[in-house]
Amino acid sequence: MRSIKIGLAMGAALLSSAPLWAHHAFTAEFDGNKPVKLRGTVTKMEWINPHAWIHIDVKDADGKVTNWMVECGSPNTLLRRGVTKNSVTAGMEIVVDGYQSKDGSNHANGRDVTFPDGKKLFLGSSGTGAPGDTPEK
C-alpha cells in the first residue's frame, strides 16, 4: 500500500518536474499550430548529430513534388540498437506526423515516423534491448 502511494506521487512529480527537452527546444523551432502529416519517399538520410534528418519527396494532390526535411534524434542512440546507414534507404516510403518549422520552411520534426502500415520506422525505447543495457561480462 505504501509503495503504491509513493509510486503515484512519483509519477506526478515526474510530470511536473521533467520538461522533456532534447538537445534543443523543439518548441523554439517548430510550430504547434502547424501540424503536418506527410507521406513521402525517402531521398536522403543524413545520419548526423546533433539530430538526424530524413529528406523526403512529398507529392501533393496535383502531383507537384516538394522536398521536406524531417528532424529526428541523435543517431548514436540508434547505433547502439544495431541501426546502420543501410537501415534507411532512398525510395522507402514513410509517413511523418509532426509540426512544421516556425519559419515556414519545409522542415518538420518527426514527432511520429511510421511506415504506411503504421509500424514505427525505428523501434526501441530507453533501456530495452540496447547492447549497452547489460553490463559487460
Place this chain on the structure above:
Amino acid sequence: MIAAASVAAMLSVTTLPAVAQATISRGPRTADGKPNLNGIWQVLTEANWDLQGHAAAAGPMVPLGAIGAMPPGQGVVEGEEIPYKSEALVTKKANFADRLKLDPEVKCYLPGVPRATYMPFPFQIVQTPKFILISYEYANAARTIYMEDPGPAPVDSWMGQSVGHWEGDTLVVDATGFNDQSWFDRAGDFHSDALHVVERYTLHGPDMLMYEATIEDKNVFTRPWKISMPIYRRQEKNVQLMEFKCVEFVEELMYGQYRKKPAKQ
C-alpha cells in the same frame, strides 16, 4: 670487395633522410613492451595551409593583412603532386577559390583524418593496450584507435573509425568510415566518403614521431598517395592541452544574419 661494400653502405646511408639516420634510440616503452607514444605532440609544418609545396601568399581576408597570409611550405606529399582525377582537380581548384565559404576549418568543423594530425595545434596520445586515445586541441576533436577491430562503422563520421595494430615498432592505423565533408588542408584538397587512410606512427627517439599517411579514394584520386612529416613532443614544463572550443567563435559568422539585431556590416 669489402671496401666496395662499405662504400655502398655509406652511400646508402647518406641518401637516407636525416630523420631516418637519427633512429639510434628506440625510445621509451610501455609496460606491455610497445613503443610508448604517450604525450603531447605537435607538428612543425605548414601542411595545413597546403599539403603540396607552396610559396607564401596573401590570405583571403584583406583586413587580416600578414596575420591572414599563407606561410610557405616545402610540401609533404611524396612525389609532390596529389594525383587527382581531372574532374576532381577542378573541384579542388573551385574549393580553393571559394575557401572562405567552403573550408570546414573556417566553420570550426571537425578536422577529419589526417588533417587533425597537422593542424597547428597540439594533440595528446593516451595509450592503453586495447585502445589508444588521440585527443586534439583543435575543436576538441577526438579519436579512439581500436586495437581490436569492432567491425565496420555503422554510419559515416567526420573522424572516421580507426583500427590499429603494431608492425614491429610502428603503430599502423587503418581509418575508414569517413563522411565526405572534411578537407585535407586550406588549399581545398578534399576526398569523398570512400576515403581510406593508413597512418604509420614510428618513434624516433623519445621526442619525435615519424608520421606517414597513405591516402586512397577511388572517387577522387587516380592512385593512393602518401604524405609524411615528423611530429615533435611538446616539452614545456606542465604542458597540457587547453580548450579550443571554437564553436563560439563562429556563431556570428554562421548565425549572425539571423539575429534580432544583426551587427552592422
Place this chain on the structure above:
Amino acid sequence: MAKRLWMATVAGAACLSVLGWAAPPPKPAGYVPPRTADGQPDIQGVWNNATITPLERPADLAGKAVFTPAEAAAYEKQAAESNNRDRRGKDGATDVAGAYNQAWFDRGTKVVPTLRTSLIVDPPDGKIPYSAGGQKRLDAAAEYARLHPADGPEDLALADRCILWYTAGPPMLPGPYNSNYQILQAPGYVAILVEMIHDVRIIPLDRRPHLPGSVRQWLGDSRGHWEGNTLVVETTNFTGKSRFHGATENMRLIERFTRTDANTLTYDFTVEDPATFSKPWSASIPMTKSSGPIYEYACHEGNYAVPGILGGARAQEAATK
C-alpha cells in the same frame, strides 16, 4: 691518372661553355684564401659592391670594352660631377628627381678595377642580348607602366613597394646606396645578409634538390657548391613578378664567388632565360671588403612614400578632370 684529370678538365670546360659560363675565370694570382673551421674557403665578412660602372655599356663607349687608366679617371670625375645631387636641376622636374642632398647617396666613385666599361662581360658588346620575345614583353611592360603609373601599389617598382631591391637580386647588383653584404659560413651553408630590406640568402651546400616547381620565390631558390676556391650558386624557382630585366620565372642564374685577394671578392654571374634573352649573358662585379657594420634597413614599416605616390596620383587625376 693525369690523363683522366685532363679529360675531366676538358669535359668541365666543355660543360661550362655549353652552360654559357663565358665569364673569364678570375685571375689565379696565387692568392690562397683562408679556410673556415670546416674547410670552406673563407669568404666571410662585410662586402660592398658599389661602383659607377654601369651594367650595360653606354652607347658612346660602343666598341670600347676597357678604359685606359687615364680614361677611367676622367670618367670617374665626370660621373662624380654629373651624379652630384647637390647641383640643382635645370628645371623643376629634373630638380625634384634629384631628391635630396648628395650626402644621402653612396654610389661609389670608382669604376671596377678591371677598368671594363660595363659590368656585362659577355656578350662582348656589353649589352643585354634581348630576344625578340623578350624585347616585346619589355616594351609592353613599359607601355603598361606609362598608362598605369600609379593606379595601385602593384604598379610601383618592387623597391618602392619595399619588396625587393636589386642589391638583393639575385643577381646582386650595386645600388645607389647601402650596397652592403655580410657573408657568414657554417658547415653546410653560406648565408648572405643583404643590407637592403634585410634580405638573407641562405644557400645550402648539400646538393639537395630544388623546391618543387610550383613554389616560386622572389629571391628564387639557391643551391651552392664549391668548385676549388669558387662558390658556385645556382638559383631557380623565381616568380614571374620578379622583373629582373624582363626575365621570366624560368630564369636560371649561376653565380660564382671567388676571393681573389684579402680585400676582393669577385662576383660573376650568368643569366639564362631563353624566353627573354637570345643567349645567356654574364657580368662580373668586384666586391670590396668593408669594415661594416650592416645597419637595419627596415623599409615597409616607414614607407610613407606609397600613400604619397598614390595620393599624389589621385590628386593629379582629380585636377585634370
Place this chain on the structure above:
Amino acid sequence: MRSPGFWGGRAPRKLQPSEQPTEGSDSMKLLCALVGILVASMCAGQGLVAKKAWTPPRTADGQPDLQGVWTNATITPLERPADLAGKAFFTPGEAAAYEKRVVENANVDRRRSDISADVGLAYNEAWWDRGTHVVKTLRTSLIVDPADGKLPALTADGERRAAGLAEQRRLHPADGPENRSLAERCILWGTAGPPMMPGPYNDNYQIFQAPGYVAIVVEMIHDVRIIPLDARPHLPSNVRQWLGDSRGHWEGNTLVVETTNFTGKTRFRGASENMRLTERFTRTDPDTILYEYTVKDPATWTKPWTAQVTMAKSNSRVYEYACHEGNYAMTGILTGARAGENNSAKAATK
C-alpha cells in the same frame, strides 16, 4: 543542457553490500540516526553497512583500473521530489514501481494533448535513451548532502544572478545564438559538465589511463577531459575554460579530481566562475563506478553540496557525436524567432 528532467539509467539489478562507498558511511549513519530505526533497518537491509571493500584491478603502472566504457544514465532526479520529502532511499520494491511508472510516463510515443508539450517531445521514443533505472544506491535523489536531497539555498548574490538570467531569457529568448543553451549551441553538454550529469541520451564515457594521466572521453560533443595526476599547479587564474582545469590524485582506490578555472559562462546550475568542484571516482565492483562530486561556490550557494551517481559498465562503444557540424537547429530556432516577430509586427499594424 537546460533539461534537468532526464535521468536515464541502466543500473545492474542488484546492489551488493560492498558497493557502498566508505565516504558515504558517515553521512549515511547520520541519516539513519535522523530518520529512525525503521529507515535504519531498511538501510541495513540494502547493505549500506560497508563490508570488506572489493579491490579493483590495477593498471600496469599501478593505478586502480577505471578503464572501460561507462554510462551514468539514470531516472533518479538530481533533487528529491517534494512528495518524497524525508525519504532518502527506496526499498527495492518501491524502486521497481517507480521505474515502471517513470518509464511509462516518459514514453514519448504516447502523444500529448497539450500541443506545446507534444511538439517539445520532438521525435519517437526510439531516439531517446534516458535509462530505466534508479541509481544503484536506491537513493531518491542524486544529491546526498544536504540530507534533504535538495540544493542548498542560494545566497542573495546567487538569487540575484539567477533572477537576472531568467529575466534575460524571458526578454531575449532567441535574439541571437548566445541566448540559447550551451547544448543547443553545441558548446557544452551537461554530460560533460563537469560535474558529469546524466542526460537524455548518449550518457556514455570511456576512461583511459596512462602513466600520469586519466582521460575521460565524453560522448556528447566529443569532449575529452585529460586529468594530470602529477600535482602540477592549476592554469593561471586568468585562463578560464568551459570544462575548467582539472587535477587528479589517488586516495586509496578513489580518484579525486579538483576542478577550478571555470568560465563565468558555463552556467552550471547558476554557479559562478569561482566554483570549485571535487569529484571522486571509486570502482566499487567490476561493473560500477560510484561517482560523487561536491560543489563549492560561496558566491552562489549558502553551503557546499554533494551528489552521487552510479556509473554502469557498458559493452557499447562511444560513437562520434559531431554536433556543431550538423546543427541546422540553431538556424531553425533563430529564423523561427524572427518569423514569430514578423508575425507579431504584422498583427500589431493590422
